[in-house]
Structure formats: structure tokens, C-alpha cells
Amino acid sequence: MPDPHHLAPESAPSGRRRLLDALTHARRGRGQVIVAVLLAAVGFGAVTQVNSNDHDATYAGYREQDLIDVLSGLAGTTQRAQDELSRLQATRNRLTSVTQQRQAALDQAQSQVDVLAILAGQVPVTGPGIRVTITESTDQVDVDTFLDLIEELRSAGAEAIQVNGKVRLVASSSFEQGPDGLFVDHQLLSPPYTVDAIGSPDALYGAVEFARGPADEFADKGADVDVAKRDKLNLTAVHPTQ
Amino acid sequence: MIAALGLVVGIVLGLIFRPDVPTGLEPYLPIAVVAALDAVFGALRAFLDGIFDDKVFVVSFVSNVVIAAGIVWMGDKLGVGGQLSTGVIVVLGIRIFSNVAAIRRHIFHA
Numbered sequence: 001m002p003d004p005h006h007l008a009p010e011s012a013p014s015g016r017r018r019l020l021d022a023l024t025h026a027r028r029g030r031g032q033v034i035v036a037v038l039l040a041a042v043g044f045g046a047v048t049q050v051n052s053n054d055h056d057a058t059y060a061g062y063r064e065q066d067l068i069d070v071l072s073g074l075a076g077t078t079q080r081a082q083d084e085l086s087r088l089q090a091t092r093n094r095l096t097s098v099t100q101q102r103q104a105a106l107d108q109a110q111s112q113v114d115v116l117a118i119l120a121g122q123v124p125v126t127g128p129g130i131r132v133t134i135t136e137s138t139d140q141v142d143v144d145t146f147l148d149l150i151e152e153l154r155s156a157g158a159e160a161i162q163v164n165g166k167v168r169l170v171a172s173s174s175f176e177q178g179p180d181g182l183f184v185d186h187q188l189l190s191p192p193y194t195v196d197a198i199g200s201p202d203a204l205y206g207a208v209e210f211a212r213g214p215a216d217e218f219a220d221k222g223a224d225v226d227v228a229k230r231d232k233l234n235l236t237a238v239h240p241t242q
Numbered sequence: 243m244i245a246a247l248g249l250v251v252g253i254v255l256g257l258i259f260r261p262d263v264p265t266g267l268e269p270y271l272p273i274a275v276v277a278a279l280d281a282v283f284g285a286l287r288a289f290l291d292g293i294f295d296d297k298v299f300v301v302s303f304v305s306n307v308v309i310a311a312g313i314v315w316m317g318d319k320l321g322v323g324g325q326l327s328t329g330v331i332v333v334l335g336i337r338i339f340s341n342v343a344a345i346r347r348h349i350f351h352a
Contacts, residue, residue: 014348015290015291015292015348015349016290016348016349016351018289018290018292019289019290019348019349022245022289023246030296031296032244032245033244034296034299034300035244035245035248035285035296035299036244036245036247036248036249036251037248038248038278038282038299038300038303039245039246039248039249039252039282040248040249040251040252040255041252041278042249042252042275042278042279042282043248043249043250043251043252043253043255043256044252044253044255044256045252045256045271045274045275045278046253046256046275046279047252047253047256047257048256048260048261048263048271049263049271049272049275051256051260052262052263052268052271053272063269063318063323063324064318065321065323065324066324
């Protein structure tokens with residue numbers, strides 16, 4: 001294209017002059033009107049497009065392909081959200097099950113603690129059982145016979161045993177013959193002896209009253225034995241903690 | 243003078259009436275507007291060159307708009323409407339730039 005600098009001097013009139021001339025002098029003519037109409041169409045179309053672009057937030061003007069792209073984008077987002085959801089649910093389930101396991105272990109440990117506290121004589125106990133009352137009639141009750149009675153009761157499943165309402169028997173309890181009574185856990189007990197045992201009353205009753213059993217043994221040694229089943233016995237004595 | 247008034251009148255009419263674009267025409271109106279702008283800049287350049295002819299302008303205007311919209315329409319039918327409209331916009335943009343460059347040389351001699 002020729003350089004306008006070289007053309008400008010001889011080309012009369014110049015482009016700039018022509019433009020100014022056209023803008024300042026309104027010349028009528030078929031060409032002017034047609035150009036005006038077309039320019040009006042351009043302005044109208046442009047403004048219309050700008051308007052519709054401004055407030056058109058819907059998908060009405062989208063092409064089929066654009067809509068498909070939007071849809072698949074949404075589907076991907078949904079898929080990702082679903083994955084995230086199931087991942088979080090799995091985490092929650094895992095945490096819940098861990099919590100439940102921990103709770104179960106805690107419960108088990110607590111019930112074990114309860115059982116051990118009963119066996120160790122650390123807490124008062126209430127429950128069904130038997131009361132054995134031994135009254136000396138002709139002779140003093142000797143410690144072996146008494147120990148046999150306790151062993152039989154333990155074998156029959158006595159969970160807690162208490163003597164004379166004062167001494168709670170545990171695994172380490174000691175028995176000793178005293179001058180006019182028995183030393184149980186270094187505590188002097190005098191007759192009559194009352195042995196409260198908690199457990200199945202029938203089993204405990206059988207453990208005392210079978211042939212050649214503790215009851216007969218006491219009778220041989222000259223003592224009266226009375227065995228009574230009780231629905232509810234209160235063992236209030238506890239073994240002193242070391 | 244009358245031409246410039248026509249442009250102003252068109253813009254004002256658009257602002258006053260704020261018409262809704264028919265859904266079927268919606269993809270083609272922006273392309274048609276850009277094609278028309280290309281024709282307008284081409285006409286302005288021809289006017290500054292002193293070779294403006296109203297018949298040529300009308301024909302180029304109408305054919306530009308129709309061909310641009312037609313290409314996009316065909317692209318929509320073929321399933322490549324988005325890409326083709328991008329291509330048309332690029333081509334028209336290049337033409338507008340070169341026309342504006344020529345106009346600039348005429349007006350500013352630079």
C-alpha cells in the first residue's frame with residue numbers, strides 16, 4: 001500500500017478534509033440515506049446484543065454443544081461431590097465404630113471391676129443366699145471344721161461370705177483357733193457364729209447339708225447347725241484395704 | 243452527516259425499545275453485528291480513500307452479515323458451531339484491525 005505521506009499533498013482533497021466535510025455539511029442523496037439506514041441497523045443490533053448479553057443469565061441462547069458441556073461439567077461436579085460424601089461417611093462410620101469398640105471395652109472393664117470388687121470384698125453386697133447359724137452345745141467349734149464349711153460354700157459358688165456380720169471373707173482370709181472362739185482375719189469371733197453367703201441358695205444349701213458334709217461334721221463335733229435360705233441378704237462388712 | 247445521525251438513531255432506538263432477541267437468532271446476532279462492523283469500517287476506509295460507492299457498501303454489508311451468520315449456522319448444523327463462530331470472529335477482527343489501521347493513517351497521517 002502506498003505511503004499516505006507521499007500521497008497526501010497531491011491527492012486533493014485529503015481523507016481528513018473529506019471526513020470533516022462530510023460531517024459538517026449535510027448532503028442529501030440516496031447513498032446517504034441508505035448508509036444511514038444500515039448504520040442505524042448496526043447500532044440497533046449492537047445495542048440489542050449488549051443488552052441481551054447483560055441480563056441474559058439463563059441458558060436460553062446456548063448451543064446444543066454448549067449445553068451438553070455445561071451438563072457434563074455439572075455431572076462431573078456431582079460425581080466429585082458424591083465421592084467426597086461417601087468418603088466422609090466412611091470416615092464417620094469408622095470413627096463411630098472405634099468409639100463403640102472403646103465404649104464396649106470400657107463397659108467390659110467396668111463390669112470386671114465390679115466383679116473383682118465383690119470378690120475382693122471391697123464393696124457391700126446384697127443378694128439371695130443362705131444364712132448358716134452354728135451354736136456350740138457341747139464342744140468348742142474347731143477351726144478345721146469351720147474351714148471345711150467355708151471351702152464347701154466357696155466350691156458351691158458363693159460370691160461373698162461374711163461371718164458374724166463383722167468379717168468379710170476374701171481369698172487371703174486367715175483362720176486361727178482362739179481361746180474361746182475363732183480368729184478370722186486376726187479378729188476374735190465368739191460363738192454363736194453366723195455365716196452369710198451370697199450365691200444360689202439351693203446350691204449353697206446343698207453344699208452344707210449333704211451326707212457327711214459340713215453340717216454333719218459340726219454335729220459330730222457337738223454343735224448345732226441351722227441353715228436358712230434367704231431371698232435377700234445384706235453383707236455390709238468390707239475387707240479392709242491393705 | 244445523515245449517516246452519523248443514522249447510527250445515533252439506531253443506538254437510541256435500541257436503548258429505548260430494549261427488544262428481546264429471538265431464541266433462534268441468539269447465536270447469530272453477535273456474529274452479524276461484528277460482520278456489519280467490519281463492513282462499516284471497510285466503507286469508512288473506502289470513503290477516506292475517495293472510492294466509496296453506496297451500492298458496494300450495501301452489497302458488502304448485506305453479504306458480510308448473511309455469510310457470517312450462514313457460516314455459524316452451518317457450523318451449528320455440523321456440530322462445530324462454537325469453533326466456527328470463533329474462527330469467523332478472528333477473521334473479522336483481523337479485517338477490522340487492518341481497516342482501522344488504514345483509517346488511522348488517513349486521519350492522523352501516522
